[in-house]
Amino acid sequence: MTFGYTMIVMKTRKIKLPVILIAVFLGCMYLFRGSVIEFRDEIIKDKNTSSLNTQRYSISKPGSIWWIVNKKRPLPAGYVPPNLSVPNVTRRLDDDNESMKIDSSITKNIEELFSAAKQSGHPLVFASGYRSEEYQRQLFERYVREGGQEYADKTSAKPGTSEHQTGLAFDVCEAYKDCELETSFGNTNTGRWIKDNAHKYGFIIRYLEGKENETGYTYEPWHLRYVGKDLAKELHSTNRTMEDYFNVR
Ligand SMILES: [Zn+2]
Known part of the structure; x- marks a missing residue:
């Protein structure tokens, strides 16, 4: 028991x-x-660190400095920025060429960036800014003719989806050099200066290396986009794309 x-x-x-x-x-x-x-x-x-208010500007409103345009987020048909002007910097083409224009609201910022680059010993050339839907159509068709559809899709934008059409993006190249727009630009002293300093003036390298699955584009160290200083600093310090930061992939 x-x-x-x-x-x-x-x-x-x-x-x-x-x-x-x-x-x-x-x-x-x-x-x-x-x-x-x-x-x-x-x-x-x-x-999503920092004190940045992610609602401060719209990512969908045409003309907003945070407007996200990519292959999946096209512009409204026939969009033209309300005010275009030619920035007072060294330009690749004559003033009457459409691509020498940019949204008037950011000409000052471009001039500041170019002036700082020049003072640092890395003078830049404004290679290409605003692009109309029609011009993008011609450009895309040329890429398809020359390299095939897949090549065109990877390296260019279909008409109505190019960030250049927003007037808030542009390409730069080194002064006194051929304006070839090749990825090796990222490794030149000028390319490195841009990588390290563009954010101080409100610009980002829009198509980062290794982020093709986010942006839809291969690395373009020459393609700059104005997003304002706060967001530019944030994206620069975290090496993130707009698509990733705003979760619109
Ligand atoms: Zn570009």
Whole structure:
């Protein structure tokens, strides 16, 4: 009788210990659930760091400095920026060429960038700015003719999807050199200066190296986009694309 009772107690104890441990663990989780949720939110917040208000400008409104245009997010048909003007910097073509124009609201920023580059010993040339839908059509068709559809899709934009049409993006090249727009530009002193400094003037390298699956384009160290200083600094320090930052992939 006594022996049988002892066995029952032992068995019960064997079962009890793990049950008690689980209960204590669950109890702790319940008590500290607030902290656990906060910790998780901290991690999510950390992904979109900084005090930048991500609602400050629209990413969908035409003309907004945060407007995201890509192959999946075309411009409204026939979009033309309300005011276009020629920036007062060294330009590749004559003034009457459409591509020497840019959205008037950012000419000052371009002039500041070019002036800083020149002072640092890396003079730039404004290679190509605004592009109308019609001109992009001609350009894309030429790429298809010369390199085939796949090549054209990778390196150029279908008419109505080019960031150049927004008037907020442009290509640069090194002064006194051929304006070839090749990826090796990223490794020149001028290309490196742009990489390290463009954000200070509100510009980003829009198509980053290794981010083709986010932007839809291969690396273009010469293609700059104005997004304002706050966002430019944020994207530069985190090496993120607009698509990734605003989660519109
Ligand atoms: Zn470009």
